[in-house]
Amino acid sequence: MTEVSEIPLHMRRAQFDPIDELGEVRDNAGVCPVVTPFGVSAHLVSRYDDVREVLSDSARFSTADRHALTPPDAAGLTEQEYARARVGNLLTYDPPEHTRLRRMLTPEFTVRRMRALRPRIVEIVEAALDDVERAGRPADLVSTFALPVPSLVICELLGVPYADRADFQRRTVDQLDASHPPERRLALQQASRAYMATLVERARREPGEDILGMLVREHGDDVSAEELVGIASLLLLAGHETTANMLGLGTLALLRHPDQLARVRDDPASVEPAVEELLRWLSIVHAGIPRTATTEVTIAGSTIAAGEHVVLALPGANRDPALVDDPDRLDITREPTGHVAFGHGLHHCLGAPLARLELRIAYPALLRRFPGLALAVPYEQIAFRPYSVIHGLQALPVTW
Amino acid sequence: MRIVADRDRCIGAGNCVMTAPEVFDQDDDGLVAPLVDEVHPVDPASVDAARQAVARCPATALRALED
Numbered sequence: 277m278t279e280v281s282e283i284p285l286h287m288r289r290a291q292f293d294p295i296d297e298l299g300e301v302r303d304n305a306g307v308c309p310v311v312t313p314f315g316v317s318a319h320l321v322s323r324y325d326d327v328r329e330v331l332s333d334s335a336r337f338s339t340a341d342r343h344a345l346t347p348p349d350a351a352g353l354t355e356q357e358y359a360r361a362r363v364g365n366l367l368t369y370d371p372p373e374h375t376r377l378r379r380m381l382t383p384e385f386t387v388r389r390m391r392a393l394r395p396r397i398v399e400i401v402e403a404a405l406d407d408v409e410r411a412g413r414p415a416d417l418v419s420t421f422a423l424p425v426p427s428l429v430i431c432e433l434l435g436v437p438y439a440d441r442a443d444f445q446r447r448t449v450d451q452l453d454a455s456h457p458p459e460r461r462l463a464l465q466q467a468s469r470a471y472m473a474t475l476v477e478r479a480r481r482e483p484g485e486d487i488l489g490m491l492v493r494e495h496g497d498d499v500s501a502e503e504l505v506g507i508a509s510l511l512l513l514a515g516h517e518t519t520a521n522m523l524g525l526g527t528l529a530l531l532r533h534p535d536q537l538a539r540v541r542d543d544p545a546s547v548e549p550a551v552e553e554l555l556r557w558l559s560i561v562h563a564g565i566p567r568t569a570t571t572e573v574t575i576a577g578s579t580i581a582a583g584e585h586v587v588l589a590l591p592g593a594n595r596d597p598a599l600v601d602d603p604d605r606l607d608i609t610r611e612p613t614g615h616v617a618f619g620h621g622l623h624h625c626l627g628a629p630l631a632r633l634e635l636r637i638a639y640p641a642l643l644r645r646f647p648g649l650a651l652a653v654p655y656e657q658i659a660f661r662p663y664s665v666i667h668g669l670q671a672l673p674v675t676w
Numbered sequence: 677m678r679i680v681a682d683r684d685r686c687i688g689a690g691n692c693v694m695t696a697p698e699v700f701d702q703d704d705d706g707l708v709a710p711l712v713d714e715v716h717p718v719d720p721a722s723v724d725a726a727r728q729a730v731a732r733c734p735a736t737a738l739r740a741l742e743d
Contacts, residue, residue: 332736382688382706387697614732624689624734632694 283663284310286320286564286589291660292529292557293604294591298322302592306576310587312564318585319578320564322592324599324616326575330567330588331621337567337586339623340370353462361465364506367514367623374622380495381507381626384433384487390629393432394637400428401638405645414652417642417672418524423449425638426519429630430512434475435486447471452517454664472508476501487511515627518560519634521668526554526639528658528672529606531651536608541643550608551635556599556615557606559591563665565619590616646676677718677726678741681708685737692733696725708737717743 285308288295301308302322310320321327330337353361362368366377383389408420415421427445430436436444450456451464475488480501483489488508491499530537539546564587571582580586593616595603600613618625625631643649651658652673659670679699688706692699699722703709712718718726718740730738 331734378687379705383704384706385688385690386702386704386706387690387693388702614728618689618734620734622687622735624687624691626689629690629694 282313284312284320284564284587286310286322286587286592287313287562287663289562289660289667292525292606294559294562294589294595298589298592299595302589302596305578307578310564312566312585312587316585318564318566318587319575319580320587320589321575322589322596323576324593324596327588327590327593327616328620330575330586331565331616331619331623334370334622336570336573338370338570339567340368341568341585360502361469362506363500364503364508365510366507366626367510371622377499377503377507378622378626380491380499381487384490385626385629387629390633393630394633396432397429397634397637398641400432401425401634401641404428405641409645413675414673415675417527417674418520418669419449419671421638421642422520422523422527422672423452423516425523426516426634429519429634430515433487433511433515433630434472434508435479435484435488436475440471444471448512448516454661468512469505469509472505472512473501475508476504479504511627514625515630517666517668519631521560521666522554522558522631522635523638524669524672525558525560525667526635527642527649527674528651528669529554529558530639530643531649531674532655533606536606537643537649539608540639541647544640546608547636547640549610549612551632551639552612552615553606553608553610554635555617556594556613558667559594559615559617560667561617561619561665562589562591562667564589590619646674648676650675677723677743678714679710679712679718679726679730680739680741681710682737682739683707685735687735687737689734692729692738695729695732696722698722699726700729 285297306323306326308320310318312318321330366374369377404421404425408415424445427448431441431444447468451468479488479492483492488504491504530540540550567586569580569582569584573580597603618628652675661668661670686707690702692708693702699710699712699718701709701711727740730740
């Protein structure tokens with residue numbers, strides 16, 4: 277494990293909040309040097325307007341040069357394995373390759389498709405709550421609710437057969453365990469890709485109603501099996517831990533703000549703005565979005581040479597007073613802001629409509645099922661994950 | 677107010693449909709399909725929402741032409 281002192285500025289948290297130093301950078305120079313967890317030097321960009329500007333400009337800020345930001349040996353991969361692992365991962369593509377793959381996927385995440393998916397997500401959420409209730413109190417909401425719900429939603433999207441779902445869930449949870457040594461993490465990643473390959477094979481043989489089936493039916497000749505495996509792996513990577521951590525951390529945030537919790541529980545109209553405010557305030561994707569300057573650019577008065585890297589601090593942007601008044605206060609009654617919790621620009625989260633739908637269903641369902649929901653331990657004993665790509669909780673022991 | 681949508685830039689994030697459902701829809705490909713045109717401008721009651729949707733479009737694919 278990396279020592280705490282090595283955690284870059286933008287990934288350090290004071291419980292829910294980014295640390296004060298991030299705000300100081302934002303309010304003063306705006307940009308500061310930072311060393312990424314992989315030991316690469318970059319410029320940290322912290323202001324809302326600057327973050328949006330960089331994310332909007334894929335010509336001057338490329339995403340394809342991840343090589344420099346996550347060198348293959350850091351992940352325990354050879355050059356060739358690393359190249360293979362990137363196939364189908366939209367996050368590492370610039371246009372026009374990015375446009376080609378993204379266009380194939382957008383029909384799956386329309387507002388209309390989400391409406392059709394809603395009843396199935398409600399069932400998944402209610403079934404998970406049945407399990408929590410049956411197992412009795414106290415319960416760890418992270419392992420019994422926050423992790424299983426998004427994982428089962430992804431099973432639905434990818435068409436994972438029911439018989440495989442228990443194994444699938446075990447593997448996905450194991451994959452997120454940061455305490456595994458690198459070799460074990462790599463082995464788990466490879467096992468996951470191998471399983472995705474079986475789903476892709478099945479979809480090519482008999483395409484079903486899920487995303488893989490749709491991609492095969494609509495784009496059979498234009499998309500390779502390797503790309504499909506990459507897309508499936510990205511959907512899991514991007515859609516599981518993020519939503520899970522929003523569920524766990526968001527529930528804790530509401531427990532710490534009981535008046536706001538009561539609104540989410542009792543007033544359906546409050547749910548949508550509450551989800552947007554929790555997304556903004558928690559900004560769980562805090563590892564820093566990497567980009568590489570393709571030409572000399574100036575950000576917040578700092579010159580960045582062609583080939584140098586920038587890392588975008590989404591929590592800095594979302595807590596910028598330029599975005600919203602009193603940014604450090606959680607206030608679910610705010611008018612929804614133009615937060616960047618899902619990013620911005622071409623790589624704006626593809627699954628944002630799905631994540632929103634899951635959160636809008638899950639928070640009120642949980643709070644209504646257990647109207648007396650409370651922490652089962654003193655708040656001081658709640659363990660925030662000290663070092664993770666996505667901010668979250670180790671566990672959330674609750675009673676009711 | 678009228679709306680100009682650049683479907684080549686659109687990434688199908690659906691933000692506009694969420695922010696101003698009276699003004700924007702998505703087609704089957706997930707791309708923006710405005711519900712307003714030259715003949716049917718934005719209803720005055722939806723102008724604020726439309727302006728927000730334009731400002732927040734992650735792909736800067738939308739423009740609002742103020743009358």
